[in-house]
Amino acid sequence: MVDLSNSLEQNLTAHLGQIGTGSMANEKRRKLILVNPVNRLRIGFTNTQGTHAMPLGLGIVAAVTPDDWVVEMIDEYFEEFTVRPADLVALTGFTPAAFRAYEIASMCREAGIHTVIGGIHASMCSEEAARFVDTVFTGEAEGAWPQLIADFEAGQIRRFYDGGIVDVASIAAPRRDIYDKYPYVYDLVQTSRGCPWGCEFCSVTRMCGKTYRERDVEAVLQELAETKRKLVFFVDDNLVNLKKGAEERAIELFRGMVNRKLNKTWYSQAAVNFADNEQVLYWARKSGCFMLLMGIEAENPNALKDVRKNLNLKRGVSSYDRVFKKMHRHGIGVLAAMIFGMDSDTREDLYARRDFILNSSIDTYQCTILTPLPGTVLFNRLDSENRIVMNNYPYDWQQHDGMIATIRTPNLDRDELDDIMREIWMKLYHKESLRRKMFRTLWNTRSFKTAYWTYATGHNYGRMFLERFIRRNDTISDKLEWLNEKRSLFLRLTDAVIWLFYRISWQRMLRRSIDR
Numbered sequence: 001m002v003d004l005s006n007s008l009e010q011n012l013t014a015h016l017g018q019i020g021t022g023s024m025a026n027e028k029r030r031k032l033i034l035v036n037p038v039n040r041l042r043i044g045f046t047n048t049q050g051t052h053a054m055p056l057g058l059g060i061v062a063a064v065t066p067d068d069w070v071v072e073m074i075d076e077y078f079e080e081f082t083v084r085p086a087d088l089v090a091l092t093g094f095t096p097a098a099f100r101a102y103e104i105a106s107m108c109r110e111a112g113i114h115t116v117i118g119g120i121h122a123s124m125c126s127e128e129a130a131r132f133v134d135t136v137f138t139g140e141a142e143g144a145w146p147q148l149i150a151d152f153e154a155g156q157i158r159r160f161y162d163g164g165i166v167d168v169a170s171i172a173a174p175r176r177d178i179y180d181k182y183p184y185v186y187d188l189v190q191t192s193r194g195c196p197w198g199c200e201f202c203s204v205t206r207m208c209g210k211t212y213r214e215r216d217v218e219a220v221l222q223e224l225a226e227t228k229r230k231l232v233f234f235v236d237d238n239l240v241n242l243k244k245g246a247e248e249r250a251i252e253l254f255r256g257m258v259n260r261k262l263n264k265t266w267y268s269q270a271a272v273n274f275a276d277n278e279q280v281l282y283w284a285r286k287s288g289c290f291m292l293l294m295g296i297e298a299e300n301p302n303a304l305k306d307v308r309k310n311l312n313l314k315r316g317v318s319s320y321d322r323v324f325k326k327m328h329r330h331g332i333g334v335l336a337a338m339i340f341g342m343d344s345d346t347r348e349d350l351y352a353r354r355d356f357i358l359n360s361s362i363d364t365y366q367c368t369i370l371t372p373l374p375g376t377v378l379f380n381r382l383d384s385e386n387r388i389v390m391n392n393y394p395y396d397w398q399q400h401d402g403m404i405a406t407i408r409t410p411n412l413d414r415d416e417l418d419d420i421m422r423e424i425w426m427k428l429y430h431k432e433s434l435r436r437k438m439f440r441t442l443w444n445t446r447s448f449k450t451a452y453w454t455y456a457t458g459h460n461y462g463r464m465f466l467e468r469f470i471r472r473n474d475t476i477s478d479k480l481e482w483l484n485e486k487r488s489l490f491l492r493l494t495d496a497v498i499w500l501f502y503r504i505s506w507q508r509m510l511r512r513s514i515d516r
């Protein structure tokens with residue numbers, strides 16, 4: 001087992017020596033620094049530019065900040081936060097980054113700067129956050145940030161604010177100029193919020209609400225037209241939801257992108273219903289879609305039942321293949337989100353899931369271990385059953401990213417689950433498996449672009465999931481054929497094809513996107 005005895009206090013003491021001081025008291029315009037903290041236990045997410053996603057929530061905080069404030073954003077994907085003069089430092093953060101957020105807050109507090117934290121983790125663990133941060137903001141920025149700023153200006157800022165879940169008309173477009181200082185590869189755009197499904201492991205229903213809040217298509221198209229990068233990630237949890245009229249709305253959006261000649265290349269997240277309507281698929285591809293992350297989670301109905309993945313249960317696991325084929329006919333690749341370690345999963349079930357992934361026509365995959373994120377039904381259940389093994393919070397939040405076992409299951413203890421997953425990841429993300437998938441994708445979709453993107457995505461995940469096993473100092477080997485292993489004939493023979501792909505597809509796209 002990994003030794004996780006470090007306490008936050010110990011880590012903070014190490015940092016406090018570096019703190020500078022600063023105040024903007026004499027400046028006329030007040031200064032707000034927004035910070036996107038990054039989990040320091042993992043470098044997989046910071047290792048390649050392709051995984052550096054702009055923090056959309058902070059763009060929205062900036063958008064609802066009064067104009068007479070100077071706003072600057074520090075994204076730790078690109079630079080480490082150091083204390084600098086400011087009136088207010090506001091942090092966001094997913095659960096794995098919460099520990100780092102608290103370190104930053106403590107550094108700022110020590111320097112006399114008022115700190116605020118918002119975002120998903122603070123919303124789920126507000127009492128914990130209040131131990132480390134001056135003000136805790138739960139819910140959506142649009143709902144109460146202007147009030148917080150007004151209170152701060154009046155010298156009456158409170159400990160807690162709740163923005164709640166705002167009306168769809170109040171959803172703000174992010175202030176994108178705050179992203180200009182960093183070379184993000186893609187723009188993030190959100191067309192809707194909320195999901196009624198309530199899968200046991202997911203935070204979205206609680207954080208974003210049970211109803212789909214769909215932004216006006218015209219407003220989204222306008223926002224898209226203003227984005228600078230060619231690549232777009234629509235961060236909706238389900239780009240085509242199950243509400244009446246959702247397919248027509250999607251077609252209107254995609255067709256609008258074509259008619260306005262936005263010329264984007266995009267990917268997004270969806271459920272199996274995305275493939276229900278041929279017109280949706282046709283316009284999606286025509287407007288630049290090349291891949292969709294799909295919540296498949298498991299091929300075994302018992303495992304789906306365990307985590308209340310009711311949509312997939314309703315459709316039946318036998319429908320998966322039909323869905324993949326339909327996507328492929330339109331040249332769209334499937335990035336399957338898969339979960340391992342459900343209550344009913346035995347050792348054999350986990351290997352069966354691996355084999356399903358390898359043998360099905362899934363193009364690429366994100367294979368996480370079931371992880372209890374705070375605020376979810378899963379967290380409450382496993383906590384009450386005393387099954388969360390990594391529970392030295394907030395330090396252990398850094399491990400809650402699906403890439404290490406944090407729980408024991410009825411069939412496997414933590415170490416067994418972790419060992420099996422290591423073996424499974426080694427097979428799934430072996431360069432040879434990824435390359436075989438790539439050729440299959442090329443055959444199924446007849447699209448070089450899709451084949452190369454799904455291949456590159458597999459590589460990124462390989463680096464992330466295997467980081468603990470292939471990390472050397474502060475770099476992660478790009479060669480996903482394993483340590484001391486001889487390169488197979490298959491890899492050597494296909495290297496030339498890959499080189500060609502790289503030259504004509506990925507590199508050109510990256511250059512175009514960054515040069516803008």
Ligand code: B12
Binds near residue numbers: 053097400
């Ligand atoms: C896009 C996305 C990503 C992107 C990251 C983009 C980025 N840089 O932010 C990528 C693909 C990299 C990613 C990765 C992961 N993700 Co993710 N991701 C999302 C997704 C789909 C959308 C996030 C988003 O942009 N939302 C839109 C913005 C506007 O919403 P927001 O950030 O919540 O901000 C609003 C409020 O929270 C608030 N707010 C936010 N920050 C602040 C700050 C202040 C000061 C204030 C006042 C308010 C405020 O106001 C904002 C506007 O209303 C969410 C699901 C969701 N619906 O939110 C999951 C989600 C955030 N991800 C999740 C997870 C688990 C992960 C991974 C661990 C998964 C994995 N193993 O791969 C990794 C971890 C990444 C890491 N670095 O550690 C979980 C997080 C749960 C948790 N407790 O942390 C979510 C909620 C999904 C889920 N199923 O539960 N993810």
Ligand code: SF4
Binds near residue numbers: 198202203271
């Ligand atoms: S996993 Fe997907 S379908 Fe399930 S609650 Fe979360 S967003 Fe909704």
